[in-house]
Amino acid sequence: MPEEHTPSDEQLVKDLRRGDESAFRTLVSRHHDDLIRFLTRLVGDRTAAEDVFQETFLQVYVSSDTFDVTRRFRPWLFTIAANKGRDHLRKKGRRRMVELSAPVGGGDSGRPASFVDLMEVDIPAPDAALDRAEQDQKVQEALDALQPALKEILLLAYFQRLSYAQIADELGIPLGTVKSRLHAAVAQFARHWQRVSRDARE
Amino acid sequence: MDGSPDDQQSRLSPEDERALDALLEQGFDANDANTDSPLARLLALLGTPLDDEQPDVLADLTVLRARQLSSEPELTNRDADALDAWVMHGYDSSKVPAALRDRAQRLDHLAASATALDAGSSDLIERTLAHVQSHIDAEEDRMLARPSAWSRFRLADIVSVAAALLIGVSIIWPAANTVRDQQSRMACASNMQAAGAAMGLYATANHESLPMATASFGGSWLDVGTTPERSNSANLFTLVRTGHVPMEGLACKGNPTAAKDPAEPGQQDWHNLPEVSYSYQIVAGWRPVWRERTEAGEPTIVLADRSPVVRRAVEGKPIDPYAGSPNHGDARHHVLRTDGSAEYLTSPVVDGDNIWLPRVIELILKDIETREGLIRGSERPVGSGDVFLGP
Numbered sequence: 001m002p003e004e005h006t007p008s009d010e011q012l013v014k015d016l017r018r019g020d021e022s023a024f025r026t027l028v029s030r031h032h033d034d035l036i037r038f039l040t041r042l043v044g045d046r047t048a049a050e051d052v053f054q055e056t057f058l059q060v061y062v063s064s065d066t067f068d069v070t071r072r073f074r075p076w077l078f079t080i081a082a083n084k085g086r087d088h089l090r091k092k093g094r095r096r097m098v099e100l101s102a103p104v105g106g107g108d109s110g111r112p113a114s115f116v117d118l119m120e121v122d123i124p125a126p127d128a129a130l131d132r133a134e135q136d137q138k139v140q141e142a143l144d145a146l147q148p149a150l151k152e153i154l155l156l157a158y159f160q161r162l163s164y165a166q167i168a169d170e171l172g173i174p175l176g177t178v179k180s181r182l183h184a185a186v187a188q189f190a191r192h193w194q195r196v197s198r199d200a201r202e
Numbered sequence: 203m204d205g206s207p208d209d210q211q212s213r214l215s216p217e218d219e220r221a222l223d224a225l226l227e228q229g230f231d232a233n234d235a236n237t238d239s240p241l242a243r244l245l246a247l248l249g250t251p252l253d254d255e256q257p258d259v260l261a262d263l264t265v266l267r268a269r270q271l272s273s274e275p276e277l278t279n280r281d282a283d284a285l286d287a288w289v290m291h292g293y294d295s296s297k298v299p300a301a302l303r304d305r306a307q308r309l310d311h312l313a314a315s316a317t318a319l320d321a322g323s324s325d326l327i328e329r330t331l332a333h334v335q336s337h338i339d340a341e342e343d344r345m346l347a348r349p350s351a352w353s354r355f356r357l358a359d360i361v362s363v364a365a366a367l368l369i370g371v372s373i374i375w376p377a378a379n380t381v382r383d384q385q386s387r388m389a390c391a392s393n394m395q396a397a398g399a400a401m402g403l404y405a406t407a408n409h410e411s412l413p414m415a416t417a418s419f420g421g422s423w424l425d426v427g428t429t430p431e432r433s434n435s436a437n438l439f440t441l442v443r444t445g446h447v448p449m450e451g452l453a454c455k456g457n458p459t460a461a462k463d464p465a466e467p468g469q470q471d472w473h474n475l476p477e478v479s480y481s482y483q484i485v486a487g488w489r490p491v492w493r494e495r496t497e498a499g500e501p502t503i504v505l506a507d508r509s510p511v512v513r514r515a516v517e518g519k520p521i522d523p524y525a526g527s528p529n530h531g532d533a534r535h536h537v538l539r540t541d542g543s544a545e546y547l548t549s550p551v552v553d554g555d556n557i558w559l560p561r562v563i564e565l566i567l568k569d570i571e572t573r574e575g576l577i578r579g580s581e582r583p584v585g586s587g588d589v590f591l592g593p
Contacts, residue, residue, distance in 0.1 A: 058333060061334045115278050155316070164290075189316065
C-alpha cells in the first residue's frame with residue numbers, strides 16, 4: 001500500500017495563507033488531543049482550557065502570515081498556547097502561594113533540601129488499572145502545587161519533546177536555567193505526586 | 203625586620219588572647235558584654251545595626267527561604283543524569299543508556315501520568331473553527347461598515363435583516379387543499395413551522411445567525427453521523443442540541459426511519475442519513491448564502507422536507523433531479539424561507555434554481571435539456587434493447 005502523502009504542519013500553514021480552509025481544519029484536528037491535554041494541565045480545568053484552545057487557534061489563524069515557515073509549527077503553537085494560558089491565569093488572579101505552605105515530603109519543616117529518589121516514588125505504570133478520574137484529579141492536584149514557571153516548563157518540555165537547546169531557544173532563557181528548572185520541576189512533581197497519592201491511600 | 207607595626211606585627215597581648223578565648227568559649231553576646239572590657243566593646247562594633255536595615259523583613263525573608271529550602275525537593279544525581287539522558291534521547295526511555303534506563307522509565311511513567319487525559323470529543327474542533335469563522339465574519343462586517351453612506355444603509359439594514367430572519371415573523375403556512383393532502387402533511391408542516399420559529403429564537407440570541415455548528419473547513423456535508431461532525435445536518439441539529447426543538451420536533455411522520463428518541467448527552471448530529479427528516483441550506487465558503495441574500499433584501503429557502511437527491515446519491519443510485527421529497531411520496535415538499543414565508547411545492551425548481559442541486563449539476567442537466575437539435579432523426583436502434591418511438 002503506498003504511503004499517503006501527509007503534508008507537514010509548516011506546509012499546511014503555507015496552504016492556509018493561500019486561503020486553503022481545509023489546511024486550517026487539518027492543523028486544528030492534528031493538534032487537538034495534545035494541545036487540549038497540555039492546556040487542561042496548565043490552566044487546571046477543562047472548560048477554561050477549551051476557551052484558551054479556541055483563542056490559541058484564533059491567534060494562529062490571525063498570525064499565520066507572520067509565522068516563519070522555516071521554523072517548526074508545533075513549538076510556535078505551544079508557545080502561543082502557553083502565553084494565552086498564562087494570560088488566563090493572570091486574569092483569574094490565580095496567584096498561588098502553595099509553594100511556601102504546602103505540606104511536602106515528610107511535612108516537617110527545617111530540613112535541608114531533600115532528595116527525591118525516583119526509584120522510591122510510587123509511580124503507576126501507564127497501563128496500571130487505576131480509577132482514571134481519580135488519577136486524573138490527583139495528577140492535576142500535584143501539578144497545581146508546582147510553581148507556575150516550573151509547571152509550564154515541565155509541560156512545555158514534555159508535550160513538545162524538545163531538546164534543552166530548543167527549549168532555551170523557544171523560551172528565550174539560558175540553557176543552564178532550562179536544565180535546572182526542569183530538574184526542579186521533575187523533582188517537585190515527583191514529590192507532590194508522592195504526597196497526593198499517599199493522601200489518597202490514607 | 204622593621205615593617206609597619208600596623209600589620210603582621212600587631213598581635214593581642216597574651217592577656218587579651220586569653221580573654222578572647224574565654225569570651226568565645228562562653229558564647230559571646232554583645233548585649234550582655236561587659237562594657238568595661240575593651241575587647242567586648244570592640245567585638246560589639248561588629249553588631250552595629252546598618253543604616254537601612256529592616257530587621258523584620260530580613261527575618262521574614264530568611265524564614266521563608268529556609269522553609270522554601272526545606273520544601274524544595276531535588277533530584278538525586280542519578281535521577282538528574284537519567285532526566286538529562288531522557289530529554290537528549292527525545293523523551294524515549296528505550297534509547298537511554300542501560301545504566302540509567304530504569305530511572306528513565308520512571309520518568310516515562312511520571313510524564314505519562316501527567317499527560318494522560320481524555321482528549322474529549324472532537325466537538326471542540328468544530329467550535330474552534332466556528333469561533334475563527336465568527337471572527338472572520340466580524341472582521342468582514344467591520345470592514346463593510348466603513349463611515350460612509352454605506353454605513354447608514356447598514357444601520358437601517360440591521361433591523362430589516364433581523365426582521366427578515368424569521369424573528370418575530372409568524373409563519374403563514376399554505377392551507378391544505380384536500381382532506382387526503384391534509385392528513386399526509388399537517389403533522390410535518392407543523393414541525394417545520396416550529397423549527398422555523400425556533401430558528402428565529404436562535405437568531406435573536408445568536409447575533410442574527412441561523413444555526414451553525416460546523417464551519418466551512420473541508421469535509422463532506424453528506425457525511426451524517428461521522429466524527430468529527432462536518433455534515434450539514436449537524437448545523438440543523440444545533441436546534442436540538444441547544445434545546446430550541448425537541449428531537450421529535452424534527453421527525454417527520456412521512457419519514458419512517460426518523461429519530462424520535464430524545465438526544466443523547468453530547469450528541470452533535472443525527473446518527474445517519476435516514477434519521478434526518480429535513481434538509482437545511484448548505485453553508486459553504488466563508489459566508490452563508492442566506493446571509494448574503496438577506497442582506498440584499500432577498501429571502502431565500504433555508505429549510506425543506508428532506509432531499510430525494512441526497513438519499514439516492516448516498517445509496518449510490520442515480521438521482522431524479524425533479525423529484526419531490528420522500529417525506530411526501532417523492533412528489534411534494536414544504537419549503538421555508540428566511541422571511542418566514544412557506545410553500546408546499548411540486549417542483550424543486552424555485553426562481554430558476556433547483557433546491558436539491560448545486561449549480562454544477564444544474565449546468566450539466568441544462569446542457570442536455572436545452573441543447574438544440576439534440577435528436578436529428580438519423581439515430582437508429584443500436585440493439586434489441588434499444589426501443590424508441592417517433593412521429
